[in-house]
Amino acid sequence: MAPAIPAAMERPHFIGIGGAGMSGIAKILAQRGAKVAGSDAKDSPTAEALRAHGVTVHLGHAAEHLADDASAVVVSSAIRADNPELARAAELGIPVVHRSDALASLMDGLTAIAVAGTHGKTTTTSMLAVALTELDLDPSYAIGGDLAGPGTNARHGAGEVFVAEADESDRSFQKYDPQVAIVLNVELDHHANYASMDEIYESFEKFAAKLRPGGTLVVGEHSGARELAARVATGREDLEIVTVGEGEGSDAHILKIVPNGMKSEVTVALDGAEHTFTVSVPGRHYAHNAAAALAAGARAGLDPAALAQALTAYTGVGRRLQLKGEAAGVQVIDSYAHHPTEMTADLEAMRGAAGDSRLLVVFQPHLFSRTQELGTEMGQALALADGSVVLDIYPAREDPIPGVTSALILDAARAAGADVTPVHDKGTVPDVIAGMARPGDFVLTMGAGDVTDLGPAILARLAN
Template sequence: MAPGLPIAMDRPHFIGIGGAGMSGIAKILAQRGARVAGSDAKESATAEALRAHGATVHIGHAAGHLADDASCVVVSSAIRQDNPELARAAELGIPVVHRSDALAALMEGLRPIAVAGTHGKTTTTSMLAVSLTELGARPSYAIGGDLDAPGSNALHGEGEIFVAEADESDRSFHKYAPEVAIVLNVELDHHANYASMDEIYESFETFAGKIVPGGTLVISADHEGARELTRRVTGVKTVTYGEAEDADVRVLKIVPQGLKSEVTAVLDGRELTFAVSVPGRHYALNAVAALAAGVALGLPADELAPALAAYTGVKRRLQLKGEEAGVQVIDSYAHHPTEMTADLEAMRGAAGDDRRILVVFQPHLFSRTQELGKEMGQALALADASVVLDIYPAREDPIPGITSALIIEAARAAGADVTAVHDKADIPEVVAGMAKPGDLVLTMGAGDVTDLGPLILDRLSQK
């Protein structure tokens, strides 16, 4: 039987309940019978989905939103110390719990698979959640994005497996004790929290050290950062995967088939060929990581491999938003240069030589732009033309001298056709003027650039 409620989480209050990670935990607690409440900055489909599960969701942050009898207050690293609900919790003596501690508590007594890495966590976690469900394993899962509808980022299942996205950005993945851990790649990111690659490696080493005795680390054999981590990690069973010749689970070939691909891999000396229902080499490799993790947990490869084809995408990960006037609009969450390059290469492979790729890019975080702005601009050179918006600040304050101009200059130096647009309201008109029948338009970034897709489609419909 799946566990019930963690101690002191029967009446939780979530500050920022609509966030991708927070909403998933709130949903699982509600499904386990907790009286869930919380607040968020604005109304959303996610908030409405939580209300459908019985949660009370307030819009805006105010001390009065916190019930006096709340058993705990759940926060993420994005919540500022001057939040009025946090201050009220201190007055009332209500315990404050970090999101990662709440998620760790939900996994207790189950068999967790924790998916980590600088890129690809949401996709790989989703692939496992969908394929395990397809196999009838009834997993619980917590994902950093919605599968097919608002609120579908999490589920309390009746089975013994719990699949969770493990966030390295604030070192919160150190809280988990997985039976199987996946590390997809290791690169320098989250510059406000990590000053060097050595700090990144140390953080991932700590994560790998949390794997339970007898557990398994599944890690890429292709990414140099992951290979270096493999050299550093000791005392844990390790299974490598990828196209490298020395990979334990070796990918022999990835054959693009439009917006899908076919993968052939060697596992335990046997060849397996299976379909991946999303485009791009990086997504095919994510599927192989999911396969290796499932096998490490004891699932039969012959059944899990075909089940992976049931995964057809997650919101914001190369998600088709629609088509108007012969132009397809696709949404991409990519915000790191490696992710941007991977998604643009995937789209180039799907589009062929006859279709143009146009990008509307919104940089995410001043610190990331300061460190990686040049590389972002170089990635945009893979598109036929790009529009670059101002930086989406998220949780950060501006850094003097750090603007989107850094990216635009680097893109133009790389030969890219780039236009700066400072007002998001102008984007639909700008894109409609650029786009021609057959073009692919990508709205790209981790901020609110995703809201532009429907507006662009509406303007295209008027052409």
Template structure:
């Protein structure tokens, strides 16, 4: 099933086409027959995967990269107004389309499931995509991370279901009209765009209000912010899930089994037990959210539950990068204190007596300013940590805000923390700390992920 493309997306040009969200939309458009082009700051395996689909991908940003006959220029909120291709689009009168509008257009005419929340979106979206594909439902999906190979973050499927990660960071999830919406949790984050929890709640209420008539909101019964949102939402069918006694889909047990978990839920008066093939209670609860959402869309729960075991992880979500000298190196995308705590607790449960070492890279000055102390407290769950300088991403520095804020808080919580300001020296520092049997986590949403292979190289010497 492939609804027709709007004229504006027949020849789109993507600025930042290699990004997690942008590349997925570009891939689906290419698979639907659009003539896709774009640019990115550097070449990548994702860019190469798009070229294999027939897309034109330029490296670097220049006005000349934008074809005169482009039907639109697709941007994310990270693209600055002075980008030369964006300036050229204005000169040529080419319409500018936000990526959220492009994604909304791709979902039009299908049965969308939109996955929202402060954290857990990528994992839950991936779980749904993999399990529905396992059942032969051939879903389309757009995920904020690769499942396995580069470019596996999105697919145009022949089925009627479209599973999409719904980003609240810039309020772009207000553009979608899902049949089923998932809200995993509601916390204060993205401080450059939200000044208070009230603004966060208002934004999520707007998102819930976008659910189509007769649709369903699937929401956590355990997390305080989600429960408050449930009290504020009106006019939509609500299905709650979690360990709370009043949950509609109640989790009766989560039993760790090494790097897996066995989960038992009570759904519609009957018990279902299934396996989640990744460690940690929070991943088990993500799987239950996926189960509840699929059931709300009419997928039999007794079929979807065992199919969820087919999900074995997504890149950067507790992904094993390799082992050397008896030490495993694992990559974690966690960058918010709640995520950091959840991943460290999951690894602690799976690791037994093994030491856990963390190489942490803070992400964004604004997030560090607001949550740096909580990040430091989370690092106290590790046996030892190395903390890098802040990864700025799209932000300019904030005077006085450095990774020392996190380091001071971690030490106050009793953590063993080392500051390393030279990122290239960090792999050697971590390898020098490691002993056979240790688990090393590279943690953060920036380019700390690139250091995992370098740590393995140091360990193998």
């Protein structure tokens, strides 16, 4: 039986319903029987997937899109105050609900596992969702990416477990009260919202403080995650803290990671037993993600031996080293990496998988504020590639910052010895790559913006 729908969510209207986080919540509500509507700037496969679930999706933002009888208007932090549908909600007296509050309400009464961290959230949440489904536990989940295709980022299940990606970017993850929380790593990012590491730690501490009494905090091997665990341990003696890593003394001890092309074989010692399983994505950081998923599932009451084997069913998630296709002997892979740590991890993973083959990158910086703070490190990361094309900055929700352009990345990349080419017209990238690539190469489209759209175009150009 589906959990009861909160009264405010019986007839919700989502502004920006096509977004990764928003669309997932809308889909779950529709599957539970709510009458869901919303609007988005443009049509998309995600919008079509929502319509298949009975959701009304309006194109563009206009006051008339908001029905007078809407029970609530759901927004993300990306929605600006001057949105006409927000203004109409104020006129009608319709309450405005942040997406994090909407998601928190969906987890009520269920065993919630929340996955947080500066990097790796989507992958780890997806691993758990796939493994729980493989075990016939019929989980509910909300993920910041698609498992297999548009609209597969969320699901309402009849089981007792709800797995959710917990986003720290706007502090919204502080609304959740999970039974088990994973914190993979803690680094400074989202510079428009956080001015220092102290603010980041404070935010993550508030997230951990919301864990249910007697809950479990699973932390990765990253120094920031371990620092968080030390801070949390002094104030919550009721919590169990489970450490994950390759270092001696880790509770979930990663004994071995054996690369095998685009896969790895991983062995983890947990609670006195060893578990060996395959991770179908290359790279050490993905093996760590899988070990964290194993530890969290075990603390949520699942059999670790069965869960380890079920993790083998995970074959990837959209934009996380996702193979887009092959043409003229060139494989095109898509990566969501946009922070230097993520870029380095994915590039190192691909270097290991590519062997002696060349690795070419099409990189699109994401956000002016991030480029201003981390542009040098982004350029240094690109030195791991054999050649890179660097696009203009994808602004997303931000206005330009004077003097902040992709030139910051290009200068740093060249200083690090990287071969980089600036391209200002995204439409010319397929021709540029066709002139660079040769059979056996790997091409990696990288960034959190619309660079992902270039994969099919590059493949088509290579094929011709």
